[in-house]
Amino acid sequence: MKVMFSNISKQYKGKYALKDFSAKLENGVCGILGANGAGKTTLINIFVGILKSDNGHVYINDKDTKSMGKHFLSHIGYLPQYPQFYKNFEVIDFLRYMCVLKDIPKKQGEKRAKELLEVVNLSDACNKKIGALSGGMRQRVGIVQAMLNDPNILILDEPTAGLDPQERIRFRNLIAQFSENRIVLLATHIVSDIEYIANQVLLLKEGRLMKQGSPQVLIDGLKEKVWMVTATNEKMVETLQQYKISNMMRDHGKIHIRVIHEEKPDAHAVNVQANLEDVFLYYF
Amino acid sequence: MIKLIVFEFQKHFLKPSIIVAVLLFSILSIAKIHSIQNANSLFSSSNTTPTWKGLYWNLYEEFGGPITNEKIEKLMAIYRPLENQTADRTASSDHNPDSYTGGNIYMDRNFFMWNYVNPMKYAYDYKIYANQVVSAAESNMDFFESIGNTYEYKKNAVIKERFQERSITIFSYKEMYHYYVQYDFSAFLVLLICLYSLMHVFISEKETDMEMLLLTTKSGNNKTVFAKLIASAVFVYMLCSWFWIVDFVAFSLLFGSFESASTPLYALEDFVNSSINVSLSQYALLSGLIKTFGIFVFSLLFLLVSCFFKNALVAFIVSLSFMISLIFMNEVYMGSGRTLLKIINPFVLVVNRELFRKMEFVDLFGYPMIHYMAAILLAVAWGLLLTLGITVFVKKNGLSKGAKRHAIMDL
Numbered sequence: 145m146k147v148m149f150s151n152i153s154k155q156y157k158g159k160y161a162l163k164d165f166s167a168k169l170e171n172g173v174c175g176i177l178g179a180n181g182a183g184k185t186t187l188i189n190i191f192v193g194i195l196k197s198d199n200g201h202v203y204i205n206d207k208d209t210k211s212m213g214k215h216f217l218s219h220i221g222y223l224p225q226y227p228q229f230y231k232n233f234e235v236i237d238f239l240r241y242m243c244v245l246k247d248i249p250k251k252q253g254e255k256r257a258k259e260l261l262e263v264v265n266l267s268d269a270c271n272k273k274i275g276a277l278s279g280g281m282r283q284r285v286g287i288v289q290a291m292l293n294d295p296n297i298l299i300l301d302e303p304t305a306g307l308d309p310q311e312r313i314r315f316r317n318l319i320a321q322f323s324e325n326r327i328v329l330l331a332t333h334i335v336s337d338i339e340y341i342a343n344q345v346l347l348l349k350e351g352r353l354m355k356q357g358s359p360q361v362l363i364d365g366l367k368e369k370v371w372m373v374t375a376t377n378e379k380m381v382e383t384l385q386q387y388k389i390s391n392m393m394r395d396h397g398k399i400h401i402r403v404i405h406e407e408k409p410d411a412h413a414v415n416v417q418a419n420l421e422d423v424f425l426y427y428f
Numbered sequence: 429m430i431k432l433i434v435f436e437f438q439k440h441f442l443k444p445s446i447i448v449a450v451l452l453f454s455i456l457s458i459a460k461i462h463s464i465q466n467a468n469s470l471f472s473s474s475n476t477t478p479t480w481k482g483l484y485w486n487l488y489e490e491f492g493g494p495i496t497n498e499k500i501e502k503l504m505a506i507y508r509p510l511e512n513q514t515a516d517r518t519a520s521s522d523h524n525p526d527s528y529t530g531g532n533i534y535m536d537r538n539f540f541m542w543n544y545v546n547p548m549k550y551a552y553d554y555k556i557y558a559n560q561v562v563s564a565a566e567s568n569m570d571f572f573e574s575i576g577n578t579y580e581y582k583k584n585a586v587i588k589e590r591f592q593e594r595s596i597t598i599f600s601y602k603e604m605y606h607y608y609v610q611y612d613f614s615a616f617l618v619l620l621i622c623l624y625s626l627m628h629v630f631i632s633e634k635e636t637d638m639e640m641l642l643l644t645t646k647s648g649n650n651k652t653v654f655a656k657l658i659a660s661a662v663f664v665y666m667l668c669s670w671f672w673i674v675d676f677v678a679f680s681l682l683f684g685s686f687e688s689a690s691t692p693l694y695a696l697e698d699f700v701n702s703s704i705n706v707s708l709s710q711y712a713l714l715s716g717l718i719k720t721f722g723i724f725v726f727s728l729l730f731l732l733v734s735c736f737f738k739n740a741l742v743a744f745i746v747s748l749s750f751m752i753s754l755i756f757m758n759e760v761y762m763g764s765g766r767t768l769l770k771i772i773n774p775f776v777l778v779v780n781r782e783l784f785r786k787m788e789f790v791d792l793f794g795y796p797m798i799h800y801m802a803a804i805l806l807a808v809a810w811g812l813l814l815t816l817g818i819t820v821f822v823k824k825n826g827l828s829k830g831a832k833r834h835a836i837m838d839l
Contacts, residue, residue, distance in 0.1 A: 194643040214646050222644040228636035230439055241435045245645035245652070289641075 145171055145205065145296045145327055152200035154186055154351075161186040162351040165200070173323045175338030176331040177420075178348035179428055184331035185225060187348070188301050191329070192222050204297070217246075221290035225301040227282070231275030235266065235285055238274055242289040253292060260288040264318060280311030287318060298328045304337050316341055339420045347427050354427045359420050366418035366426055371403045373413045383409070390425045429655065432647060436659035440629050449624065450667065453617040457671065458678045460613045465682040468607060470542055479530040481684070484543055488601065491544055492687075495551055495599050507545050510537040550697060551596035557700070558594035561587065583789050583796040590703060590787065596695045604683035605708045606696055611679070614671045615719055615778045619726055622664055623747055626730045627740045629656050630822060634738045653822050657731070657815065664727045668720035676712060693784070701786045703798050715780055718804070722777025725807050726751065728814035729774075735821045771803035774810055 152165040162183045176184045189195035191202055193209065193216065202209045209216045229238055236257065243253030261267045264284040269277065274285065283303055290298055300319065304312045319328055320341045330338055338345060338359075345362055347354040355362060370390070375383055380399050383389070387409055391402035402416070403409050404426050466472045471481040491499050506528075514537045528536045565588035572580040633639040642648030680686045688695075689709035694702045706714060730747045737743040758775040767788050770776055776783060783800035790802040797805075 189640070192644045194640055217644060217646050220644060222641060224637055224640040226637055227641060229638065230632070230636060232443060233439065237435075237438070241439075242645070244431045244435060245642065245647045247646045 147327055148203040150201045152190055152197045154190060154197050160351040165353050167346055167353060167356055169327050171325060171327055172343030173319060173328045173330060173341050175342035175345045176348055177345055177424060179333055182348040183351040184348055185301055188299055188331055192220060192299060218293060219296045220299060221293060221295035222299045223286045223290045223303055227286050229274045233274050234271050235274060236270040239289060242292055246293045248293055256292055260291050264288055280307050283307060283315060291322060296326050298322060298326055300330045302332055304334060335421045335424050349428055362423045363418045363420060366422055368415055369404055369406060370416050370418040370422050371409055371413040372416045373401045373403050373410050375399050375401055388425055390422050432651060432655040433658050436655045437662060441625055441663045446625050449621050453621060454674050457614040457617055457674060461678045462682055464607055469603060469683060480539060483528060492599055494597055503544055507540045510540060548599050551599055551695060555595035558591045561591040579794055579796060586796060587787055594694060596692060598691055600688040600691045601685050602688050602696060604679050604685055605688055608679045609781050611675060612779050614675050618668055618671050618723055619751060621667060622723060622727045623730055626660055626727055627734050627744050629660055629731060630734050631740045631743060653819055660727060660731060661724060664724045665720055668723055672716040699785055702784055703787045703800060704784055718777050718780045721807060722774050725774040725811050728811055732814050732817050735818060767799050771799050772806055774807045776803050777807050
């Protein structure tokens with residue numbers, strides 16, 4: 145499965161939400177990383193067809209999605225941002241409803257829903273009302289509905305927003321599990337969501353693609369650019385004003401500052417291994 | 429599609445709050461019917477003595493059914509002495525246990541006058557009245573033909589056709605129908621339930637952020653909109669049927685009779701000039717159907733209004749304002765001769781007795797159309813326009829607005 149975005153642009157009131165966005169995606173987890181307002185949701189909405197781009201095309205296996213009509217929808221599974229679903233529906237009824245919407249035959253849908261509920265560990269909750277579920281459980285229902293039609297492309301928009309650490313890790317593992325033989329497009333501004341599971345990362349800033357590559361390639365690009373500086377209180381203020389700081393920690397009266405800079409910021413600064421968070425900070 | 433309709437119905441209408449509202453409002457409606465019976469019926473304990481009811485039904489065995497000269501003579505043989513004795517109001521009003529009603533002679537006279545003599549006289553005279561109308565229509569036709577006024581000619585031809593061979597040959601108990609055809613309170617309750625229930629049909633998708641998800645499914649666009657409309661229609665028809673049945677049964681039980689089903693509608697004095705030739709039971713059914721259609725047009729209006737808002741309360745208030753305005757407009761024009769302003773309002777279908785009580789016409793390109801037909805056609809036009817508005821607006825703005833909103837949040 146291949147997805148190609150070609151020169152996608154979208155603007156509102158003269159301001160670009162997305163500008164000349166082009167990228168190629170292949171099977172695996174693809175993280176779209178960007179600050180709030182970077183254009184992630186706009187890109188996803190254009191991709192799933194609920195928003196028209198001003199320019200550009202999206203291709204699936206070299207076929208323009210515009211020419212695919214409704215058939216295109218059978219390729220995708222989508223989990224929008226902050227879904228509430230229907231509180232008075234039981235989980236299983238909601239999934240049955242989604243099967244009807246996705247034109248999945250009853251028996252097949254029923255079987256698939258039960259299998260997926262098993263995978264996400266929600267079999268016991270299948271007769272619970274959605275309104276009675278925790279945020280994490282609701283998100284798991286969300287990914288189940290997205291997976292009902294066994295899509296080639298799974299699109300998740302900020303799926304871990306508002307989840308506690310345990311649920312976040314559980315959800316991350318599910319994404320990795322579901323990424324076999326399909327593209328998982330995961331939009332987030334939380335670096336840790338994609339750091340360990342993404343095969344490639346798209347860095348989006350103010351509607352433009354800043355960088356694309358595997359996490360390791362992006363991290364390698366920061367080689368010799370991340371430094372650990374040990375400072376006093378007086379020096380800390382100066383360092384904070386001069387450099388991009390990715391972390392700061394007090395330890396036994398000293399302050400360890402993680403600095404991102406092209407050159408060694410201090411004679412005693414020690415070069416350290418970069419991580420994806422440093423990459424994020426470097427470009428934003 | 430059927431599955432989708434079932435799910436939409438389950439999603440929006442099988443809610444405990446709606447079921448509770450239906451039950452409570454049904455009780456309220458029954459209570460209102462009870463109060464009507466209690467305040468107006470000649471047999472209610474607050475108006476007359478309990479003997480009236482027993483006496484009426486005893487005499488009904490004798491005088492009810494086909495009106496014959498023997499029955500009339502027998503009735504007048506009882507009534508005339510009572511009338512003569514009370515004519516100069518000098519008869520004793522003392523309690524007389526041997527009187528028919530167990531009260532006094534005045535009560536006896538009133539009993540017979542109100543329950544038997546006047547209704548039977550109206551029934552007996554109706555044929556003569558109808559013939560007079562036909563004769564007048566015929567002479568009008570001749571006149572308008574001579575001056576070349578084809579519109580008025582056709583109008584009188586319709587009147588003639590409607591009144592020809594009208595007569596009331598059966599004497600029956602009609603008190604229940606008299607109040608039943610004037611009862612509108614339950615329609616108002618149904619409108620309120622519709623308003624409350626339908627507000628969420630489109631808004632719930634926005635509130636739950638499901639609008640985006642729906643658009644990414646094969647049946648989530650037009651099909652879902654139509655499923656919602658059909659589910660709403662089914663709900664409105666079920667709700668109306670329930671209330672109309674409750675009304676009819678409550679009226680029949682509280683007034684103590686299922687009589688008069690086959691009596692013509694014009695046997696009710698309010699409908700002396702009725703534009704339709706149907707029986708009372710047929711009218712009950714027809715009126716229920718037209719009321720339901722009127723309420724459905726209102727429901728479409730509520731649905732359209734709800735498409736414009738994300739907040740159900742605001743949509744509720746705006747829809748309620750529209751509803752009250754239309755009710756007010758109906759009240760203003762009800763008794764007036766401004767037929768078009770009357771029938772353009774779909775509320776006229778909800779309180780539809782005004783449409784059937786008398787013969788009024790609307791000029792449709794030179795053809796005199798009876799105003800109930802025009803009102804129904806106009807309501808159909810409203811219904812189609814509102815449905816079109818909903819489908820266009822939901823598709824074009826309502827749902828894609830969601831994506832736009834999210835995209836703007838991206839900026």
